[in-house]
Amino acid sequence: MIGPLRRWRVMRPQQRKSSYDVVIVGGGVHGLAIAYELARRGVRDVAVLEKQYIGAGGSGRNTAIIRSNYRTPEGVAFYDESVRIYEGLAVELGFNVLFSQHGHLTLAHTDAAVAGLRVRAEVNQLQGVDSVVIDRDEIRKIAPALDLSDHPRYPIHAALFHPPGGIIRHDAVVWGYARRAQEMGVHIHQGVEVTAIDLADGRIAGVQTTDGPIRAGTVVNATAGWASTIAAMAGVRLPIVTHPLQALVTEPLKPFLDPVLVSATLHVYVSQTDRGELVIGAEIDPYASYSHRSTLAFMETSAAHVLELLPSVAGVRVLRQWAGICDMTPDFSPIIGPVPDVPGFILDVGWGTYGFKAGPVAGRRVAELIATGTTPPVLAPFSIERFATGSLIGEKAAAAVSH
Amino acid sequence: MADRRLSDPAGDELRRAESIDFRFDGRPHTGVGGDTIASALVADGLDILSRSFKYHRPRGVLCAAGRCPNCLVQVNGEPNVRACVTPVVPAMVVRSQNAWPSLGLDLLSLTDRFDRFFPIGFYYKTFIRPRRFWPLYEAVLRRIAGLGRVDITARPDLHPRKRHLHADVAVVGGGPAGCLAALEAAGAGARVVLVDDGTRLGGHLRMRSREVTGDARLAGLPGVDAARRLAALVAAEPRIEHLAGATAIGIYDDGLVGITQGSTFVRLRAGRIVLAAGAAERPALFHANDRPGIMLASGILRLIHLHGVRPGRRAIVVTDDDHGWRQATELIAAGIEVAAIVDTRSVVPEIAEAATVRAAGSEMLPGATVLAAQGRSRVTGLRIRGGDGVERVIAADLVAMATRPEPVVTLAAQAGLSLAFEERLAEWIPVAGSADVVVTGHMTGLTDDELIAAGAVLSGRLAAGRDGAGAAHAHHAEQVAAAFAVLPDPAPTVLPAGRKPFVCLCEDVTAKELVQGVAEGFDSLETLKRYSTVTMGPCQGKQCHGNAARVTAAIRGVSRTTTGLTTYRPPFQPVPLAVIAGPHLHPVRRTALHDRHEAAGATWMDMGDWKRPLHYGDIEAECRAVHERVGLIDVSTLGKLDVRGRDAGEFLDWLHPNRFSDLKVGRIRYRAMTDDAGIILDDGTVARLGDDRYFVTTGTGSLDAVDGWLRWWLAASDRRVDVTNVTARFAAMNLAGPRARDVLAGLTDVDVSPDGLRYLDAREGLVAGVPAVILRIGFVGELAYELHAPADQAVHLWDALITAGAGVGIRPFGVEAQRILRLEKQHAIVGQDTDALSDPRGASMGWLVKADRPDFIGRDALAALAERGPRDVLTGFEMIGTAVPAEGAAVVRDGRPIGRVTSSKWSTTLGKAIGLAWLPAEDVVEDGQITVRLGTGREGSTALAVVRTAPFYDPEGTRVRS
Secondary structure: OOHHHOOOOOOOOOOOOOEEEEEEEOOOHHHHHHHHHHHHOOOOOEEEEEOOOOOOOHHHOOOOEEOOOOOOHHHHHHHHHHHHHHHHHHHHHOOOOOOEOOOEEEEEOOHHHHHHHHHHHHHHHHOOOOOEEEOHHHHHHHOOOOOOOOOOOOOOOEEEEEOOOEEOOHHHHHHHHHHHHHHOOOEEEEOOOEEEEEEEOOEEEEEEEOOEEEEEEEEEEOOHHHHHHHHHHOOOOOOOEEEEEEEEEEOOEOOOOOOEEEEOOOOEEEEEOOOOOEEEEOOOOOOOOOOOOOOHHHHHHHHHHHHHHOHHHOOOEEEEEEEEEEEEOOOOOOEEEEOOOOOOEEEEEOOOOOHHHHHHHHHHHHHHHHHHOOOOHHHHHHOOOHHHHOOOOOOHHHHOOOO | OHHHEOOOOOOOOOEEEEEEEEEEOOEEEEEEEOOEHHHHHHHOOOOOOEEOOOOOOEEOOOOOOOOOOOOEEEEOOEEEEEOOOOEOOOOOEEEEOOOOEOOOOEHHHHHHHOHHHOOOOHHHHOOOOOHHHHHHHHHHHHHHOOOEOOOOOOOOOOOOEEEEEEEEEEEEOOOHHHHHHHHHHHHOOOOEEEEOOOOOOOHHHHHOOOEOOOOOOOOOOEHHHHHHHHHHHHHOOOOEEEEOOEEEEEEEHHHEEEEEEOOEEEEEEEEEEEEOOOEEOOOOOOEOOOOOOEEEHHHHHHHHHHHOEOOOOEEEEEEOOHHHHHHHHHHHHOOOEEEEEEEOOOOOOOOHHHHHHHHOOOEEEEOOEEEEEEOOOOOOEEEEEOOOOOEEEEEOOEEEEOOOOEEOOHHHHHOOOOEEEEOOOOEEEEOOOOOOEEEOHHHHOOOOHHHHHHHHHHHHHHHOOOOOHHHHHHHHHHHHHHHHHOOOOOOOOOOOOOOOOEEEOOOOEEHHHHHHHHHOOOOOHHHHHHHHOOOOOOOOOOOOHHHHHHHHHHHHOOOHHHHOOOOOOOOOOOEEHHHHHOOOOOOOEOOOOHHHHHHOOOEEEEEOOEEEEEEOOOHHHHHHHHHHOOEEEEOOOOEEEEEEOOOHHHHHHHHOOOOOOOOOOOEEEEEEEEOOOOOEEEEEEEEEEEOOEEEEEEOOOOHHHHHHHHHHHHHOOOOOOEEEEOOOOEEEEEEEOOOHHHHHHOOEOOOOOOOOOOOOEEEEEEEOOEEEEEEOOOOOOOOEEEEEEEHHHHHHHHHHHHHHHHHHOOEEOOHHHHHHHHHHOOOOOOOOOOOOOOOOOOOOOHHHOOOOOOOOOOHHHHHHHHHHOOOEEEEEEEEOOOOOOOOOOEEEEOOEEEEEEEEEEEEOOOOEEEEEEEEEHHHOOOOOEEEEEOOOOOOOOEEEEEEEOOOOOOOOOHHHHO
16 A cells, blocks of 8 residues: 555554563653564563653653764764664664754864864764764855854854764654554553552562552663652662753744754754754753753743854744753763662663664663673663763763754 | 725724835735735735645635734745734735745645645655665655745844843733733732733724623723723823733743743743733634635634724624624624524524624524535635535635634643633633732633623732732632533534544644544544644644644543643744844953954954964964063963852862862962862862962863852852952963063062062062062963953053063963963863863872862762772873874774874974873873874874873973972
8 A cells, every 4th residue: 555545553552461571661762662672582571651651751852863973982882873773763663753864063163172073073983983074165065054154253163074963753763663562562551650669589570550560570760851760769879860951943944954053162953854843952951850841041042042053044933942851970871781789670761861862772782681681782881880980981071962 | 906995993003094015926015004914915805825834725814813824924034924913014025935836826735636645644654665765755855844934145133132021910911801900900009011912902802892891991882992991091000011012922930921022022020920811713623624714703803903904795604602693793893794603502592692693684503514615715605514404505705713712821831820621611721829820811711791800800909919819819710610600511522524624724734634643543632743743833733722632532532631732832922033032142251451462463262252362473482482581471361269258268178179278378279170070170270368368260161160169069058258250350461481580570569589489379469560469370381470460450560561571572472372382291271181071180180189188079989080090091192203183183093092182282392293192091101102093084094102191391390490
């Protein structure tokens, strides 16, 4: 049948069981990707518990930027695998996730920022990731709408250009994973909130939920902004502080901006979706909070900063602003893997402002970890033990506003 | 078609003597003063103002209130302007959007014929294989996406302004309820700001001829006169500031209201907020309900009453509520022939308006259903099924949709009020919470004049904090509940028939598509919204949110409370980025010596907000002067903090890994501040100028962070410390070089002899007659004095030093020379040579950490780091050969990055390329060879370098101490 005429059922209600081999807390891209990958490996007695609806949290609130131009070898390897999975995801899931690879430009407005970009370009290039520092003339060819004159307060000196980077339809990723996971037998229960985690002899035994108790030998924490509250239910204290992160979107316009633009100096990033809207984000709010309230200050400063980059959009209207919450770690890198003190408790948290990019690779590798019982090498640097040994990952410098 | 223009008294806003010529899609048009773009075009006979987003269907004016997507146009290059609320001005160039080649003939409207290939979510199901074709498909999608067009070469200036207002009470909405509440609050002594998006006050009364009942000030007046009376009363009340043509776009925490008023953005802080945002009709759902000529009844009345334009002659009124009958009488009063009134309810209501309608000869069709609109580019009639089951067509050139008005609850929800479903109204109503946010008027679900007026007065009293207002208001709420209880059953929501009943006009989503979305598993409104994009278009859900919720409940056969609503997000109305951003205020900071540098031929660089001289034309000569004679550099941009008080020393001890409470008065100590993870935040110096008085310098870019960090810690402590940022108060300059002492000695009464002012001594005294703090410190490896002096006397001091040094060949030097000189000493720059993972040990500043003392920030982390030893270490290196690697270049081994160059320069003094780099600790061995990348790409060229752990220049530091 011709594609668009095909009827499908993306989500179907399922009868909840009293016990599963694996319970995944959190129905975002991470939880659903883990579930899907577990099912692919034959582990199908799996339930995803989502307190609202799938994709309600960070997965539906992020600015959907995909890239792998990170700063550390660990980060580059990890996100490069994610980009590769994303590139094949539409075919793999049979669900077009609208991955728009028009490139990613990180702008430098100072000498120091240029040097910072060069550090990233070097690490990227040495690992085979397409990423290069380019000058104004080359930037102009890729993003002619940018103000590349000396007129702005902080003129653009150079940019890190990362051609494979781009944006994706985040909800489609969530739905695509959910649909395939359910088809393979995974249960997804929406509107079910975990209220406690049961331990027996120090091991994970199951969870208590607003829909009753569920037994499980393995519980995965994939709850992003709420990660520390879920971990606390298992008696695990995480080095995580949750901060709000805000974004806004404008009315749709005929596309004029292909690449993603990021400016750390101006604390802003902007992209134009395939629908024509400009999606604009900034750095996390400076205060710790679980609040999803939007602020006027965010809208004012983001608008001002975008106009520094794109003065021609002065009359373009803001349509909507919203907020999400981010689980920030001290080194701006995730915490993935088992918790040594609580067997059966698996973490996929600390995703801060960069979780969506990593959903596919985290799903694949965490599923591998659960299915095989051994930690894949690509996850090893992200263990929770690094905070005890002091082996922190160096992504902070590159991740702060580098969407 | 001049017969569309009505004569007085219609057209309250018109200045008929004023003729305005403008162009629309290249053709000349003429309006009059007070016209909007849309009213002028409709008066000129146009029906189609835009083409829809997906199917490119013709669309005309619907709401005439700026709350739908139907009249979005491009005005003088600005996209998505709402033509129905934008005044037309002479020579305006207006263009239609999203139509090719023209509004009348849009080839992409073919999609409308093949709509079954474009159901909701079609793009998720298509263009998947083969993968390599996706970029081609995407290019096509991008070509047809979007509405307005941005001219990327334009630099539009909207002349934005910002105002900051404060009020005891903010009232949002200038209809009868808002005005009465504002008058009452002001009468009780409150300062009131009244925000209303109309050009004049009165709200819906301005479009109403029926007499007003209730409040004695208005009773008996026709609506239009009551509106004028209200406006006059408000104008006479000095405690009310009325913001006309102003829209509250968001209610944020702590009484902050964001308001747009033209190109002015108002930030209003209000003690309390009264919301009187009214209620709004929504489109009725039937096949082709989007045809031009099918309008909200209120939209028709707005065109008539405000702009004197009659958009049609013969109307059919479609309703499900008594409201429709009232609107029918208004249309009749305005001279429109009402051919029929179609009411989904089965009986004609027993209200006075029904008699008026009957008397006018209109056909009354209770229990009837609208099946479809007739006509293509303009409605020509409706196909209906009567209460008797017989289908027929009624001819009309206008359809007035007059469904029960929905409370406009957006701002109430944003303000944090919860919404409750009122079964008797079948509407969501804000639940009154505290007195901080009070809701009143139509948005409470009321339609009765008397109850509305009484409630508004009580709301004003409550917001003004009058005694007893709470109890009276609560009693009123009981009366309202009693009034709701006796209402007849609301019309049930049924699924509309036909192929294209549009729920969402912005995104072209039909009820049928929502049925499909639910069937595909998107059965909650939140997920259905994301899948179908309903409510996500330019109208922000104003026309479709309620209908989408109703239809979803009907599809699933569940109650409206089960499907609920989606989150209401700001802004209430779309706001141009430039208006939100406000005036372009990005100050440039210049030091007190800026003009001197300019005169000396400085090349400028940005450093944070500051401008600094990078060099004065000859960097080599500048370096040479410092090494051989004396140089002078402006270091005014250093952050300067005056930290004083009984606990100042102890406070600085707590903030740093080293100690300052034991620093002797008149001495200086280097400082590097760490966070609780042991990461270096900033560095600088601390000079103790008195027992309780410290002078602290910070990096140029880190001042704000450090200042904030100090205040953060003080806020939660009972330490007696005052921190004053004196950065702008003092200019600073560094006199450096072997002859520096000779220059300074002749200008000051301070003993600057080697024993009188030793290395790391601090003194206060006069220099060239200027009171200054003299710090004997330097960054560039030579004898140096850092002079801090009042900024307003800095030029005199600079000139005096330059004059005094003329004999020994003094030269001003810039940042570039300073960077080379400090690199010769291997002095790291925090932020350039360190990053967010650098601890003092790794940065080769381990000597700084004095861990054997009471708690301080970062102690535990630094202790753990000390135990483990650093993984990477910052070290010096010199190149073998003359190539200078780029700052940021990788240090590689076997093609893998093991480190990075953070600083690199050519030093003429040394005759070699030198730098600083982070390397694995085991590689930091004197004379050890490393490989540094020079080129780019995976196979970039490399060069060898040698590790140097000691300063290249004067490693013993004898010169700086001389």
